[in-house]
Amino acid sequence: MTARIRPFRTGDAPHLAALVRRCLRETNGRDYPADVVDMMSARFTAERFVELSERRGIYVADDGRAVGTVSRDGNKVHMLFVDPGLSGGGIGRRLLRHVEELAAREGHAYMETGASVTAHTFYLRLGYSDVREDDTEFGADYTLRKPLRPVAR
Template identity: 55%
Template sequence: MVEVRLFRPGDGPAVVDVIERCLRELNSRDYPAEIIDRMCTHFSVERIEQLADERQMFVAVRDEIAGTVSRDGNKVFTMFVHPRVIGHGVGRRLMHHIEALAAGEGYDYMETGASITGHGFYQRLGYVDLRTSETEFGLNHILRKPLR
């Protein structure tokens, strides 16, 4: 069973661990080491705590923190799942949670930027490609999903 709850003070180190493991074990298949290192440095405990103050950040808990996602209105940010629970519904549960919140607030769609690694995940959830862009971390797919 996966519980989705708001980020709490003290969750930062566990969230950073999930992000770093995801980046190093999964995203490293699609990105060079220098970009992975830059992303890991970017997602420090201090940065995660700052992001949790700026937008709604959630964690998925299965005995321990197994994933995270944040949202600002109908925009999805910082979606990561620990590699050992990929394929167990953790990411899907997180996304359904924030999609329901956005729909309840009257939004017609959700929008996200996705790495090369995460692109297929979002497509399987019904997100469709709008465009691509280049970021400091490489290629980014911009996708959208209708909520109604």
Template identity: 40%
Template structure:
């Protein structure tokens, strides 16, 4: 419950129910997910637009996102650049960032 109270959480809803989520935790995007059956429909892009808009309004100049290997191309397409790698055991995350202008 502590995480949800400090993050701004966004959901994408269709007639099927909740199909996607994203959240903003200060200067970091977290929990971006779109159900596999709803991917490649612009839902992830819309969620990221909402997160970026709020981050800008809050004065964030650079937004970062820890990306999975499979999501790297998605974030690259949104203008994020890989900055470093982070490992939790064998799991690799790519820390990506984008300037908000």
């Protein structure tokens, strides 16, 4: 089944928190030590998703269950995660396109994201370029940007 992309509902919060924690363990766990994965996981609670949904647009890839998520704050991408069992299936690309289209329609000239080591190559592949690299408590954090095509309004 092709996942559809829809806005977050409060009832998604526990499923998304579990999905993100699984992603961190299975996908990011290949690039980060266990203590860093534990630190990252502690941040992604169901309550945090509900709280963030009041400030950001959160979107869910839904194929009968939540299989991916992305958040947007203007032209900033946050929290892009895809079910590890479905990685490489194009869900990440579709979620990213979804928020890029929304930002382009609002007139933003470029999209910006902060990428983990794990997602860095994914973003480069999808047309993003490095702007800077910062050292954080979680290791390297890359800032990347991609120009957006203007949308006729």
